[in-house]
Each structure stands twice: as structure tokens, then as C-alpha cells.
Amino acid sequence: MSVEATGASRARERSTLEPEGSGVGETSFRAWAGRGTLPGADRVQLGQLLLRAKLITARQLDEALARQFRWGSRLGDILLASGWVRPLDFYRTLAEHFHLSFVNLVDNPADATLFQPGRYADYAKHLYLPWRREGGVLWIATADPTSAKLMADWGQRPDVRFVVTSKFDVIWELQRVAGSAFTRDAVNHLSTFDPERSARTVMTSAQKRSLLGLALVLVAGSFLMPVKTSILLNALINIFLFVSFVFRTILCWMSCSDHVGLSIGPDDVAALQDRDLPLYSILVPMYKEPDVLPILAAALKRMDYPKSKLDIKLVLEDGDNETIEAAKALALDATFEIVRVPRSEPKTKPKACNYALRLCRGQYVTIYDAEDKPEADQLKKVVAAFRKLGSRTACIQARLNYFNAEENWLTRMFTLEYSLWFDMFLPALDRLRVPIPLGGTSNHFDLEKLRKAGAWDPFNVTEDADLGMRFAAKGFRVGVVNSVTYEEANSHLGNWIRQRSRWIKGYMQTWLVNMRHPVQFLRSVGWPGFLSFQLFIGGTIISGVVYPFLVIPFAWWLVTRTGAFEQFFPAGVLVFSMANLLVGNSCLIYLSMLAVAKRKHHALLPYALTVPGYWFLQSVAAYKALWQLVKNPFYWEKTTHGISRFTHAEIAKAAAHKQ
Amino acid sequence: MASAGSRMLKSPKPRRTSSSPGAALERLLIAGLFVYLAIAVAHYPAMALWSQSWMVSLGAVGVSALWWAHLDSAGMRRLWGMAAASTLLLLLAGRWLRQVGDLRAWISALGCGLFVYAMVWIYAMHEREPGLQPLATAALVLSIGVLAKPAVVAACACLSLAVFLDERRHVGGWWRSTLLILTPVLLCAGLLEVLDSLWAGGLVRLIWGTTQPSSSESTNLWSIAGLAREGHLLLFPLGILASQLLEGRTRKTAIAYLFLIAFVAAIGTASWMPHRLTLEDLTMIIVAGACSLLALDPPQHWLCRMMAVGGMATALGLHGMA
Numbered sequence: 017m018s019v020e021a022t023g024a025s026r027a028r029e030r031s032t033l034e035p036e037g038s039g040v041g042e043t044s045f046r047a048w049a050g051r052g053t054l055p056g057a058d059r060v061q062l063g064q065l066l067l068r069a070k071l072i073t074a075r076q077l078d079e080a081l082a083r084q085f086r087w088g089s090r091l092g093d094i095l096l097a098s099g100w101v102r103p104l105d106f107y108r109t110l111a112e113h114f115h116l117s118f119v120n121l122v123d124n125p126a127d128a129t130l131f132q133p134g135r136y137a138d139y140a141k142h143l144y145l146p147w148r149r150e151g152g153v154l155w156i157a158t159a160d161p162t163s164a165k166l167m168a169d170w171g172q173r174p175d176v177r178f179v180v181t182s183k184f185d186v187i188w189e190l191q192r193v194a195g196s197a198f199t200r201d202a203v204n205h206l207s208t209f210d211p212e213r214s215a216r217t218v219m220t221s222a223q224k225r226s227l228l229g230l231a232l233v234l235v236a237g238s239f240l241m242p243v244k245t246s247i248l249l250n251a252l253i254n255i256f257l258f259v260s261f262v263f264r265t266i267l268c269w270m271s272c273s274d275h276v277g278l279s280i281g282p283d284d285v286a287a288l289q290d291r292d293l294p295l296y297s298i299l300v301p302m303y304k305e306p307d308v309l310p311i312l313a314a315a316l317k318r319m320d321y322p323k324s325k326l327d328i329k330l331v332l333e334d335g336d337n338e339t340i341e342a343a344k345a346l347a348l349d350a351t352f353e354i355v356r357v358p359r360s361e362p363k364t365k366p367k368a369c370n371y372a373l374r375l376c377r378g379q380y381v382t383i384y385d386a387e388d389k390p391e392a393d394q395l396k397k398v399v400a401a402f403r404k405l406g407s408r409t410a411c412i413q414a415r416l417n418y419f420n421a422e423e424n425w426l427t428r429m430f431t432l433e434y435s436l437w438f439d440m441f442l443p444a445l446d447r448l449r450v451p452i453p454l455g456g457t458s459n460h461f462d463l464e465k466l467r468k469a470g471a472w473d474p475f476n477v478t479e480d481a482d483l484g485m486r487f488a489a490k491g492f493r494v495g496v497v498n499s500v501t502y503e504e505a506n507s508h509l510g511n512w513i514r515q516r517s518r519w520i521k522g523y524m525q526t527w528l529v530n531m532r533h534p535v536q537f538l539r540s541v542g543w544p545g546f547l548s549f550q551l552f553i554g555g556t557i558i559s560g561v562v563y564p565f566l567v568i569p570f571a572w573w574l575v576t577r578t579g580a581f582e583q584f585f586p587a588g589v590l591v592f593s594m595a596n597l598l599v600g601n602s603c604l605i606y607l608s609m610l611a612v613a614k615r616k617h618h619a620l621l622p623y624a625l626t627v628p629g630y631w632f633l634q635s636v637a638a639y640k641a642l643w644q645l646v647k648n649p650f651y652w653e654k655t656t657h658g659i660s661r662f663t664h665a666e667i668a669k670a671a672a673h674k675q
Numbered sequence: 676m677a678s679a680g681s682r683m684l685k686s687p688k689p690r691r692t693s694s695s696p697g698a699a700l701e702r703l704l705i706a707g708l709f710v711y712l713a714i715a716v717a718h719y720p721a722m723a724l725w726s727q728s729w730m731v732s733l734g735a736v737g738v739s740a741l742w743w744a745h746l747d748s749a750g751m752r753r754l755w756g757m758a759a760a761s762t763l764l765l766l767l768a769g770r771w772l773r774q775v776g777d778l779r780a781w782i783s784a785l786g787c788g789l790f791v792y793a794m795v796w797i798y799a800m801h802e803r804e805p806g807l808q809p810l811a812t813a814a815l816v817l818s819i820g821v822l823a824k825p826a827v828v829a830a831c832a833c834l835s836l837a838v839f840l841d842e843r844r845h846v847g848g849w850w851r852s853t854l855l856i857l858t859p860v861l862l863c864a865g866l867l868e869v870l871d872s873l874w875a876g877g878l879v880r881l882i883w884g885t886t887q888p889s890s891s892e893s894t895n896l897w898s899i900a901g902l903a904r905e906g907h908l909l910l911f912p913l914g915i916l917a918s919q920l921l922e923g924r925t926r927k928t929a930i931a932y933l934f935l936i937a938f939v940a941a942i943g944t945a946s947w948m949p950h951r952l953t954l955e956d957l958t959m960i961i962v963a964g965a966c967s968l969l970a971l972d973p974p975q976h977w978l979c980r981m982m983a984v985g986g987m988a989t990a991l992g993l994h995g996m997a
Contacts, residue, residue: 269815272808591870598869602818602862610811613855618847621854 088291277443306342478522560638788963914986
């Protein structure tokens with residue numbers, strides 16, 4: 017059988033992000049090739065092969081060997097990650113080194129009938145796949161001929177032979193053959209295996225009956241006893257909001273202390289040995305965002321983490337050619353891969369992430385948005401945090417903030433809100449050991465636990481918040497680490513409303529999913545978790561919906577001193593609800609001040625006084641969310657990134673960094 | 676000093692073996708103190724009025740019990756703590772007696788006292804571990820403090836600005852630190868004003884009572900007669916401060932407390948001040964602040980404990996006679 021490296025010239029034309037190569041572990045070369053040479057000698061030998069072929073310079077080889085000593089990675093991974101050798105050249109040399117043939121899977125595709133669905137995870141993780149069967153011999157194409165798993169499963173079989181291919185070819189072929197199965201899984205896994213935790217069914221029959229019953233009681237009450245019904249409803253809403261304000265104030269007060277929240281200091285980071293760091297997968301789901309990609313690429317390149325231990329996947333939608341082309345044009349190094357998500361419904365970020373998750377190889381996996389700028393030591397801090405928090409930890413959430421806070425009033429408000437959320441609320445929730453609604457990006461997962469929990473719900477438009485609740489319900493812990501990722505705050509009102517309505521709709525979905533079996537949920541998260549869920553997730557929804565009903569009558573009365581409300585709001589109720597409204601708004605103003613003081617965004621302090629105006633916008637988004645929940649529950653309102661002038665500056669900076 | 680203070684507050688309760696030199700004398704003193712308190716309970720004229728209001732009973736017992744718990748958690752020896760809390764209970768009853776049954780005025784005075792207690796505790800918290808949390812706590816407590824009389828809130832707000840002056844570096848200058856400290860209290864004062872206008876002044880009357888000292892009465896607080904009438908209560912804070920001096924553990928908070936008392940007395944009795952302080956308010960503030968100081972840093976040596984609690988008991992005795 018011919019296993020010539022056909023199509024090499026075509027492969028050279030392709031971007032490095034798509035089918036080409038990966039590194040190898042030289043330590044077991046002896047066992048594989050039967051050379052009987054020392055590991056050290058082997059290491060030099062592969063390097064020398066590359067050197068002899070003038071694919072790398074002597075200086076690069078020396079540096080790679082030095083990095084190999086520090087990072088504990090394989091020479092090939094280091095050379096590829098450093099961008100010193102083209103993947104295609106590397107894998108051809110690797111094949112030569114093992115006296116194996118090199119095969120290009122794009123031009124010589126694998127026989128799809130040989131693929132075993134039960135082994136898809138192995139193919140992705142250990143970078144091999146069954147290529148062809150000819151004359152009773154099964155040919156396996158591998159990008160990692162030293163894989164212990166590969167040797168254990170296939171190495172001893174007399175009817176198996178191996179060829180070398182590139183990492184990118186394996187991923188490419190795997191997607192070609194198993195893409196539809198991955199898509200089915202990405203969409204249906206949770207709703208099939210844990211349907212009660214999936215938002216695919218927006219409301220269960222029991223929930224519909226309860227809602228209908230409640231509506232009937234309200235309507236009947238409004239007709240039969242309008243004043244008493246109004247008073248009762250008003251009192252219930254006000255008590256709930258009051259408790260919610262108090263709860264948030266307590267959370268904020270707790271977080272004012274420097275001791276609340278997981279703190280990983282420079283010493284903890286310094287104590288980590290690079291060689292002990294695990295492989296880290298990074299997912300970057302994007303859709304029609306070609307412009308902002310350089311920001312993240314530059315930020316990831318600046319990451320203080322061994323490059324050879326990064327497995328970065330740009331998760332793009334099939335058909336989003338402009339972003340795919342932009343990614344290729346960046347000519348990123350071999351740590352970056354493009355994952356093309358086949359078209360299917362629902363067209364959501366969690367579905368894309370679920371798809372890419374099937375191809376992840378790291379011990380940990382995180383998500384970044386395309387315009388994210390994580391702090392350089394974030395991955396190391398997270399590794400330290402996972403080690404510190406123990407084996408029940410499934411996720412570490414980094415804090416989010418904005419790099420364009422000063423752009424306009426909206427971005428200032430957004431920054432106030434994010435500072436409050438990520439610097440004050442979440443660390444305190446972590447301290448109280450209650451469920452934490454995760455943020456949209458920079459949540460770092462233990463891959464195994466993420467899979468165990470069922471990964472993201474593709475039907476929930478705030479899949480992150482939902483996942484936080486699911487982790488808590490399944491007994492896993494979520495921590496919040498003191499590392500920040502800077503994002504682009506929405507600077508346009510329409511765009512902001514779209515994004516916010518999606519968030520609130522997602523909160524509604526999350527609340528409905530967790531309230532399908534309230535007693536069961538209560539048992540799984542305990543009273544503190546249950547109450548904090550109601551106050552935090554429920555409180556966000558309720559306050560958005562009822563805010564206009566509290567403010568408008570009050571403002572109307574203040575201006576006109578009308579007696580129209582008297583029958584619905586007797587003096588006591590009126591004073592209580594007004595006090596609640598004013599105290600609540602005062603609370604929010606002050607808590608926002610504290611948050612930006614802690615974040616040291618001092619210039620934003622006076623702007624906190626305008627927070628009540630921002631709450632009106634929340635209400636607009638809340639009503640839109642409510643409408644969408646009924647009409648189009650799974651629709652993903654796309655947030656456009658890259659519209660801020662600060663982002664343009666970031667793109668220019670990233671371009672300068674690249675040069 | 677701050678770190679030493681921190682150690683003191685968090686240290687386990689001091690243990691002393693029965694072979695310690697002063698152990699027997701200490702036991703004798705505490706026994707004597709309890710006998711004295713028992714006689715006071717039997718003969719104290721406040722007892723006659725005590726049964727007239729269950730709210731007063733509940734309030735005084737609750738406050739004393741909470742203080743005892745605070746003392747206990749801070750490491751004060753249990754018996755001494757009980758003696759101190761019992762003395763406070765009798766003092767509170769004494770104030771009730773003085774106010775001849777004006778429940779609102781009594782509650783208002785107690786509210787002022789509790790507010791000052793909290794503020795002194797917060798200043799100590801800041802002294803122990805500066806940061807955003809003490810500042811936020813001060814601001815939030817100040818906002819609740821609008822329920823106390825304006826003079827007390829104003830004095831505490833001004834003192835807070837001074838105490839938290841060093842935080843200005845961390846929060847971007849004095850203007851922003853002022854904003855952080857004063858925003859809640861200003862918002863709450865505004866809220867109170869709005870609600871009070873809704874109730875045509877009824878809310879403020881409900882909170883502060885109707886008793887309003889005349890200008891001349893207020894001036895009398897500073898007179899020899901005024902001092903002679905209530906000056907003995909100063910024995911309590913003096914005993915605490917002396918014990919802390921003797922143990923070499925004087926805190927900046929103690930100085931803040933003295934400033935606070937002077938400031939409150941000065942502006943609380945000024946003729947231009949709305950809802951001027953009464954003598955009862957002032958004495959409650961003095962006692963509450965001293966109680967907070969004692970709970971923050973309980974004396975470690977038995978002689979100093981004797982000095983602090985003895986000062987309090989003596990004040991009570993003189994109070995009864997007065």
C-alpha cells in the first residue's frame with residue numbers, strides 16, 4: 017500500500033490553523049522504533065533531523081531544549097508552539113524519525129466505516145484515528161506515535177500498522193466523519209440524559225398549571241377584592257425586594273473585606289513548576305466577529321503559561337467565512353486550531369462549545385470571548401486555585417471587567433454593574449458556599465467534571481448561570497479567583513438591550529429549570545443555596561419587571577399629589593413601598609460605589625448616583641426578555657463586538673504587538 | 676499597636692490558676708461586687724418603675740445581655756462580664772427613672788447610645804485592620820443612624836471623615852472618600868425628610884419623641900450644676916481608660932471616643948441644632964461608648980478589671996443617690 021505524503025504542496029498552502037501537525041514525546045521512541053538509544057540522544061536526534069533539514073536553526077534548537085527542561089513538554093510541541101517549524105515539515109520529519117510514512121488526510125481521507133463511535137473521545141484526546149484497512153491490515157494515522165494509550169490499545173496487535181499525520185489532519189478528519197454525531201450530541205446530550213435539567217422544555221405541565229392557577233387567583237382577586245389584592249401583591253413584592261436588597265448589601269459588605277474570595281498571590285503562582293502544569297484547552301466561540309480576533313490572539317500570546325501546553329480552539333460556525341478567513345490570515349501558531357461547527361439549530365454559543373468540547377484535550381478548559389483580554393497569569397492562578405480548593409471543585413470563575421469603561425454613560429454603568437457582580441457578589445456567594453451563577457466567559461472548568469455535569473445546555477441562553485446552578489445541585493464547588501478578564505462593554509443602547517434581554521431571558525429559563533422540582537433543588541443545595549438562588553436569580557428578574565410599577569406611580573404622585581392611588585395604596589402601604597423603593601435605590605447606588613472603589617475605578621464613583629436610570633433600561637430589557645421567552649425562547653440575541661472606539665485602539669495595539 | 680490590639684481581641688480567654696497571687700482577692704472583690712449589686716437591686720428606686728413598661732424591660736435586658744455576650748466573646752472573664760452587664764442593666768433602669776416614663780425619649784436615648792456603641796466599635800475595627808470594609812460599615816451604620824438625633828449623626832459623620840482620612844489614598848482622594856462615607860447617610864436623611872413630609876412631621880416625632888430641652892436647659896448641661904448632677908457617670912469611662920492606660924494598651928479609638936463625646940455635647944446642645952440632645956441622651960451616649968471600649972479591649976489584669984467594672988459600679992451607686 018502506498019502511503020506517500022501526497023498533497024503536501026496543497027497542505028502547505030493551507031493555514032497552520034487547519035490540518036497539519038503536532039509534537040511527539042521522544043522518551044518512548046526506543047520502545048516504538050526499537051532504536052535502543054538513550055532518551056537524551058533521541059531528543060537531540062529529532063532535533064538534529066530538523067536541523068539537518070534546515071527546518072530550524074541551532075539557536076532555536078538550543079532554546080527549545082532549554083524550554084523543554086523548564087516546561088516538561090515534548091520537543092515537538094515546543095517547536096510547533098513557538099512557531100519555529102511549519103507543522104507539515106515537522107510531521108514529515110517525525111515520520112522519517114520513526115521510519116514511518118507520512119500521510120495527508122485531506123488528500124487521502126480516512127475510511128469513515130472504520131471509525132468506532134465509542135472511541136471518538138480517544139481519537140480526539142490521543143490524536144489518532146483508523147485510516148484504512150487493506151489486505152487484512154488496519155492502518156492507523158497518528159499525530160502522536162508515542163501515546164501510551166495508542167500503544168496499549170493498538171500497539172500489540174499484529175494486524176495494525178501506523179502512519180504519521182498531523183494534529184490538524186486528525187481533528188479535521190474527525191470532524192468530517194463524526195461532525196454530525198458531535199452536533200447531535202452537542203444539541204441533545206443534556207436533554208436526553210438529564211431532561212429535567214434542560215431548558216429544551218421551557219415550562220413543564222405542572223409549571224404551566226401553577227402559573228395558570230396563580231393568574232386565575234389574581235384575576236379573581238382583582239375583581240372580587242381589588243383593594244385587598246392590590247395591597248397583598250404590593251406587600252409581597254416589597255417584602256421580597258427588601259430582603260433581596262438586604263441580601264445584596266450583606267454580600268457587598270462581606271466582600272469589602274480583603275479576606276473574602278479566593279486570593280491567589282504572586283507567591284502561589286511562583287510556587288507552580290511549569291513542568292507540572294497540565295494541558296489547558298481554551299475555547300473561543302465566535303460568530304461574525306472577524307475584527308476583534310487579533311485582541312484575543314495577542315492576549316493569549318502574552319499568557320504566562322507554557323505555550324506547548326495550550327490547546328486553543330477557535331470555535332467558528334460553518335459558513336462564517338469572514339471570521340474563518342480572518343483567523344487564517346492571522347497565521348497563528350500551532351497551538352491554535354479552528355473548529356468548524358456544522359449548521360444546526362439552536363444556533364447558540366453553548367451548542368458550539370459543546371461541540372468543541374468533544375475535541376478538547378486539556379485537563380482544564382476555559383472559554384474566552386473574541387475581544388477578551390485575560391490577565392497574563394490567569395491560567396496559572398486558576399491551576400493554583402484548583403489545587404487549593406480540592407477535588408470537589410468543578411469550576412473557577414475569573415472576574416470580568418471592561419477596558420472601555422470611560423467611553424460613555426452606558427459603559428460606565430455597565431462597569432459599575434460588573435464590578436458589583438464580579439468583585440462583590442460572586443466572591444461573597446463563594447464564601448457562603450451557595451450556588452454561583454457563572455459569568456459568560458473566563459470560567460475555567462475541570463474537563464472531566466464538566467462532562468459529568470452534562471456540559472452546557474444549548475437551549476439556555478445564559479448557559480453559564482445555569483451551569484453554575486447545576487454544579488451546585490450535583491455537589492460540585494465553584495470558586496471565584498482574583499484574576500480579571502477585560503472585555504468590551506456595550507456602548508450602543510440597542511446592542512445593550514439585545515444582550516441584556518438575552519441575559520434576563522436566560523435567567524428566566526434557569527429559574528424555571530431549577531424550580532421544576534423545588535423540593536429536590538432545595539435538598540440538593542440546602543436552604544442557604546435555595547434562598548440565595550431566589551434572591552439572586554429571582555430577584556434580578558422580579559426587580560426588572562416590577563421596577564416601573566414602583567417608580568412611575570411614586571413619581572406621578574410626587575408631582576401631582578393625586579389621590580388616585582389611595583384606594584390601592586393605603587397610607588401605610590404607600591409609605592412602606594416608597595421607603596423600600598428609595599432604600600433599595602440608595603442601596604444600589606452605594607453598593608455600586610463600593611464596588612468601583614474596590615476595583616479602584618475611582619473616576620466612576622460619582623456616576624453611581626445615576627444608577628436608578630440604568631435600572632429603567634433593565635426593565636425595558638426584562639419585558640423584551642419576557643416576550644421572547646414566550647415567542648422565541650431559544651433565540652440567541654447576538655451581541656455585536658468591536659464597535660467601541662477603545663476596541664479599535666485595542667486592535668491597533670494587538671497589530672503593533674504582532675509586528 | 677494595632678496588631679497588638681488585634682492579638683488581644685482574638686486571643687483566647689485568659690486563664691489564671693488558683694495559685695495566682697491575686698486570685699483570692701479577685702474572688703473576694705467579685706463576690707463583694709455581686710453583693711453590692713444585689714443590695715442595689717433591692718433598694719434601687721428604679722425598680723419601682725421597672726415593671727411599668729415591658730418594652731423598657733425587654734430593651735434593657737436585651738441590650739445588657741447582648742453586651743455581656745460581646746464581652747464574653749472578646750475574652751472578658753465571665754463573672755466580671757456578668758457584673759458589668761448587671762450594672763448596665765441597673766443604669767438603664769436608672770435612666771428610665773429619670774425620664775419619668777417618657778418611653779419615646781428613653782428609646783430615643785437608647786438608640787443614640789446603640790449608634791455610638793456601633794460607631795466606636797467600627798473605629799476600632801478600622802484601627803485593627805484598615806480597609807474598605809470598616810469604611811463601608813461606618814457609612815452603612817451612619818445611614819441607619821439617621822434614626823438617632825441629628826447632632827449625634829452629624830458628630831459621628833464628621834468624626835468618621837477624620838478617622839477614615841487615611842483611606843483617601845486608596846479610594847482616590849478626600850473628595851471620593853467623603854462621597855463614600857457620606858452618600859448613604861445623606862440619601863437616608865433625604866428619604867427621612869420625604870417620608871416625614873408625607874406624614875406631616877409625624878415620623879420624626881415618632882422616632883425622637885416630643886421631649887425637646889429648652890435652650891437654657893441645654894446650656895445647663897455645661898454648668899457646674901449639670902456636671903454635679905451627672906458627672907459621676909464619667910467614672911465609668913474614666914475607669915476603663917485608666918485600666919487601658921495601666922495595661923499600656925491605649926487605642927486611638929479611645930481618643931476618638933473622647934472627641935466624639937465632646938463633639939456631641941458641643942453641637943448637641945447648641946441652640947441652632949434641631950432636636951437638641953437631652954441630658955439623658957448625653958449620658959446614654961457616654962455610657963454606650965464606654966461599654967464599647969470595654970468590649971473592644973477587656974482588661975487582662977484583675978486589678979484593671981476591678982478598676983473598669985468598679986468605676987461603673989461606683990457610677991451606678993452615685994447615680995442612685997443622685
